[in-house]
Amino acid sequence: MNILLRAHSGLRYVVLALLIAAIFAAYSNWQKGKDGDSKLYLFAMIATHTQLLIGLILYFMSPKVNFSELKVPVFRFYSIEHVLMMVIAIVLITIGRSRSKKLYGADKHRTVLYFYAMALIIILVAIPWPFRNLGAAWF
Numbered sequence: 001m002n003i004l005l006r007a008h009s010g011l012r013y014v015v016l017a018l019l020i021a022a023i024f025a026a027y028s029n030w031q032k033g034k035d036g037d038s039k040l041y042l043f044a045m046i047a048t049h050t051q052l053l054i055g056l057i058l059y060f061m062s063p064k065v066n067f068s069e070l071k072v073p074v075f076r077f078y079s080i081e082h083v084l085m086m087v088i089a090i091v092l093i094t095i096g097r098s099r100s101k102k103l104y105g106a107d108k109h110r111t112v113l114y115f116y117a118m119a120l121i122i123i124l125v126a127i128p129w130p131f132r133n134l135g136a137a138w139f
């Protein structure tokens with residue numbers, strides 16, 4: 001549980017870095033009207049799917065997932081808010097990438113840009129940053 005939690009916590013930065021890099025790549029490829037895919041689109045998706053997998057295991061082990069104490073902000077956050085927002089973000093990334101696969105040129109990269117940017121905003125909101133007092137640290 002501890003190892004998984006450390007991995008899940010540290011991987012947030014990998015997810016954020018890859019998503020931001022993919023968004024920049026999508027913008028630049030869109031402007032240039034390039035045809036090919038960027039590997040960054042795939043890597044960003046893999047990173048978020050890895051978080052989904054680890055998160056699902058944590059969900060069944062964590063003492064912070066507690067449906068009988070939903071009035072307590074920490075329990076409500078991990079039991080509902082965190083998982084719901086993260087799953088929505090990961091679905092957006094998956095839809096964005098699979099739609100982009102069927103498109104060409106500027107359309108392909110614009111699709112990735114919009115879907116990944118929406119997901120990034122949701123992920124930033126759903127991360128238990130230390131200043132939100134949800135009992136989580138920076139790493």
Ligand code: HEM
Pocket residue numbers: 005008009011012015048051052054055056057058059060062063064065078082083086087123127128135136137139
């Ligand atoms: C991009 C996706 C995700 C990111 C960036 C992310 C990030 C984080 C971070 C930073 C923490 C705090 C770790 C700490 O206390 O040091 C956390 C905790 C947690 N996450 Fe995620 N998460 C993601 C997706 C998910 C998903 C999809 C689930 C569930 C299916 C999930 C379940 C949990 C649980 C249960 C905890 C609390 C564990 C505990 O402290 O006992 N996460 N997550």
